[in-house]
Amino acid sequence: MIHVRTSPYYPQSNGKLERYHRSLKSECIRPGVLLSLDDAREVVGEFVQHYNTARLHSAIGYITPETKLQGREKQIFKERDAKLEAAREARKLKRQKQKDCTVPADQNKKNETGWSSPSLTY
Numbered sequence: 001m002i003h004v005r006t007s008p009y010y011p012q013s014n015g016k017l018e019r020y021h022r023s024l025k026s027e028c029i030r031p032g033v034l035l036s037l038d039d040a041r042e043v044v045g046e047f048v049q050h051y052n053t054a055r056l057h058s059a060i061g062y063i064t065p066e067t068k069l070q071g072r073e074k075q076i077f078k079e080r081d082a083k084l085e086a087a088r089e090a091r092k093l094k095r096q097k098q099k100d101c102t103v104p105a106d107q108n109k110k111n112e113t114g115w116s117s118p119s120l121t122y
Helices: 011-029 037-053 065-070 073-102
Strands: none
Touching (some): 011 037, 065 073
C-alpha cells in the first residue's frame, strides 16, 4: 500500500476525510470549550467513539461504521424492509377501515344519470 498525500481542503481528491474533518469541527471542537490538550484529546476521543459506534452515516445506508465492519448491514436492511412493509400494510388497512366507516352503503348507489347522490328520506 502506498501513502498518497493530497492537497488540504480539496474535497475532490480527499472528500471522505474532508467530510470527517468538517463533522469533527462542527460537532465536537467548536461547540465545546477546550482548555488544554488533555481536554481536547478526551473530547475528540469521545467523538470518535460516538462517530464509529452510534452515529448513523447516510453514505452507508444510515448504519454505523461498526455495524458495517461487523457485516450486519444486510440483517439491518432486511429488518427495516420488514418494518416498512408492516407499516404500509397497517396504513392500507387503516385507510380501508376509514373508507368503510365514512361512506354509507346507500350513498354509493348511482341514480339514472350515472352520478352518485345521497338518498333522501322524508
